[in-house]
Amino acid sequence: MKALEVKNITKRFPGILANDHINLSINKSEIYSIVGENGAGKSTLMKIIYGLYTQTSGEIYVFGEKVKINNSNDAIKLKIGMVHQEFMLIPRFSVTENIVLGQEPKRGIFFDRKTAVKEIKEISDRYGLKVDPLEKVENLPVGIQQRVEILKVLRRGAEILIFDEPTAVLTPEEAEDLFKTLSFLRDSGKTIIFISHKLKEVMAISDRIAVLRRGKLQGVVYKEKTNKQELARMMVGRDVVLEIPAALVKRGDTITSVRNLTVKNNRGIVGLKDVSFDVHSGEILGIAGVEGNGQAELIDALIGFTKPVSGSISLSGEKVKSINPHNMRERGMAYIPEDRKRRGLILPFRIKDNMIMGQHNKKPFSRNGILNDMEIDSFAEKKIEEFDVRPRDIYAKAANLSGGTQQKVLLARELSIWHNFILAAQPTRGLDIGAMEFVYKMLIEEKKRGIAVLLVSLELSEIMGLADRILVLYEGEIIGEKKPGETSEEDLGLMMLGLKKKEKVV
Template structure:
């Protein structure tokens, strides 16, 4: 059978870097084909070439046996290729239907026929089990629903080869299950899927074949049934990867962070935190487990001064930091790895070197008498880039040009280098590959073993179970229990996260 996609000898160079170096990819009709690689391996570049966003410097592309030149995304659409991007391309004030038909609007005389468009969107949604409301506004629907709108955009344009670029990076565990079922439905209807990912569990669960690339080069193609996660990880990273987190028992000492009966409003004016009390001690990692939207983000924001506390107190080493200015809290010894690295962690158009001093640029040696000392800034950045294995052509490269994993390593380098008393890590491994995850877990444990307090917020249950020394479960803005990860399993934790139960064996009483 003729493959639906053949990419042969694809090479793409950018200034200072070869992103793709003689890569081959062959995708068959009706399969889910994983494209696996570390952050920065060149996966997205290769797919941007297939979708017409980049032009290859060398190599050729065949679609259904015919050699083609894909000069832009319109050509890709005509060839039946659609792409669901990692960062959604949606107009927030528009409805679902308006976003889906944008640029391909059905007409009724001189006017756009939105009623007809909405009916077509509803039919597609029903056919593929997407359950999307055609009249909802994008700004009012969840991230998972927004992704379904992106899928509908490709289907509306007649795509039968669909590229998913890191589709599960921003989804909750439940949304991931639903997305995998949607992908199965698409394949049953005769579509072919290219699934860009570095999550081995998802590859094993849903993919037929996998192509691995490493640092821009083709490594291997395998049938998923003939391999296992350990082999895939070794091929992806180029060495054996430790899946279990190795750590000594925690040596908890004095309390660093104390939260006393804190209440705070969410963005919609209703209480997001409803009397939270917590302690984080020296020499421990306290994990916060919960389904997204139960107050985790607001909890981090009140600690770092980004959201006002309505009542209650927050103490750092016995000193009050409630409602202090973020810089004052930072200066008091708090570092923060934010959950959205693009919105709150980096200035994407600044160089990675400038991003390394975002919180300290006003201090010597980086600044003197109001003037920045760029020689010192970039010297400092070079040291951190090397120490934290940030893969970048140089310290002058814009942060935007780095892969997600390397952007995250840059943020972690900046925050850990300050030697804080309290390190807050919110979703520190979201969207990262196994190699980068292993590296970041080691850094968090290093901080703990130096006697620092670490507060870890993660939606990945296995991460919380593996890395945390104690787990505080949050539900509807309250701590419903604090447990020892060695004494609970994922099912018990999941029930607590759903508000079904608290008070498991091994639970330490959180103050209520």
Template structure:
């Protein structure tokens, strides 16, 4: 077997946790190799060992058959190993070119040759079909384009072995398809790719082989052509996984959320929500389907008090809440699972126990006369950690030390525990494995069955179709259709999301 990378019996420990327990991974030359596992299984840790961010306690790494010690990312780069991290490492105010050359700037007489660098970036971009403007600022380009910049950054440094850490977590379906095409071009150019993921569909479409890790242990490596999603899910989770959410018929009651002619502007002062109308009833899940950038973020922010409504009304249980302070809105009965768990869901340098009471810390028994009651806080956190299966060393562990899936479970525990009348779930399963997705979907349905209203915003059409009782399609800041998930499909939804209108037959047609 012609291997470019061999990681043999790697063991990596952290205080109280064995993250990698004698794991072996072998990457063949010119293959796309998936590294599959639940959130917190040890996938990213193993790749951080390969990239030199962590040092293993035991084991050996061979690059092109030679034993190496990778003690820093610079040494990894010198060995031709590059890594695209899940959370991009880009400077928003810099241009594409400035980000790509950062730390490896071409200079002449001590002056950075920006024009030459931009031309080099353009050439690499064209060679691999990445189509990125070298002069665009990072803050002005889409998430998919930012990812391309990260890929260009490692190609510019001459990487032949590329590690992608959950590369599709924040991408739209179209961007995921484009990434697959880019990876195929890279493979044809002789690159070898490790894809860290838990998305079984993408593994089946993109990869040659897959190595499965479960709770830090290597379960085995299989050829993708000889397996199927059910088998992979069982290897990953250790049990059969139900891909379709089981739920009874919804019994919608009174209106909980009523939105009338809502207008909200984005950060640039442009109308992002334009005369939007929507109702969510107790005992139902309303899913909002739409391509990213069609007003979803501004809609959520207006409901939760994070943005001002320019016009229109937002009513919760008949009372107007638009433009009230976020705390007043949450106290009125709204729970919010934010779409970016790091920016808006957690304080990463606080213990997970303190994060679990972020919405209630000022109330008894968690505080009295402004003094926190640590015993009550951590006792409550411990209870929710067990109830919601949040896998952490303890309730005192920092939030940033948890895997993405467990961070998300902690947020859901916090919001559901408050028993809100309306639960807003924005991208609740983004970046999560099939086991965690199954858990979260069941929790949303449980809320519905307890007579609560749920507003689900997701770019995953499978999720919208599977979980929702009604689907509202958003396009350019307006709800353009309300459809029944039983009488539609992803093709029709895709057309509606792109601005088509629905015929009386239930099919979409071009405007």
């Protein structure tokens, strides 16, 4: 039985054809994945199905019936539910209150909390989604918050559930839990539409996979009959090097050294304990670890956002006396933050403004505090060419760019400021394969130039492929150092979980 069919869906935005005659036919109780690069049209298509956009032309059929979906209320009535990437929860409300909000059980004119709690317990048991109905949402980890979102959708009677890049905000363990949930939902008769650009995940859980590229459907394949390489080729339109080419570079002098660094996080808890390491010229040092084991504290101290409790940081072979972002930058640090929208770009600024942020007060971009537009423009024009930023429009606002393009703008900026050390914090987070490949290429390029790189990442494959040495962080301490050739992902994984004893650190 067909749960959802779309026929010849076309969506035209001014200047862009976001969806070009797309035909999909999704069976009941299957996990149907839709993959594509950022900007391929996945989200647009989902928003049409969920009633947030109206299609320019084309038809939608739900359980065999032709329907018109004008807004999300229509979609909910048709038993379509959506779990958004950014949760729409009220932090100060309890789990129960969040789930029933808008459709509260009532006794007279009063909110019937008891019935609500009972009802939430029931649904959560039925689908194996464990939550504490009385806990406040603000106290829950992200993975559980997502569970609350799923319960909210299920309570409204959704039969077709759309997940818009649900793993982007999750830790690997939370993602595993989510996949179990998805399979369970499928087995209990729900239809799952899974939007992603992470091929590994898609290959792990889907029944069928549809690939979009530049608004067009490239094809629909059964999981058993395809592989990552083929999917990647369909997505990007050419062969993609998923393997990272080894770059042999002679390791040079010490550029950055960290000694006995101890850092407290903003809750006043020691998050990084007595950490020491060196990063050399022409070397990529990888920091592996499960999220929340001191990475954030390490990054914040290195960029100068938090002053360490004790220990020292040396850049360009010189101890930094006063640790703040300005001093770190002056001593040659380039920074690729994990959250480019928060720490990297200024979203309402244009590309050209973002390109010079941080060097705007240097010649030739300004003289005596007055900006020189001619120089800024020609610099930005040159950079968007060099980094292949699309659209080729230096006046486009950063907020309107796709994730991959934003990352290119950020890289273009950071790598054009004088630096001999790069602090790369999850530089490929949320990027599609094409953009990922680009980031890897740039990092290797920098390494060849003799730049020292510190790569903090949650993706083991990324660290294994890029790093020359790997340090494993566990509960704020370095519990081991490995060379990629002498270890495996399993081995590292065990260390990351603290299941292997502390090894002697060189």
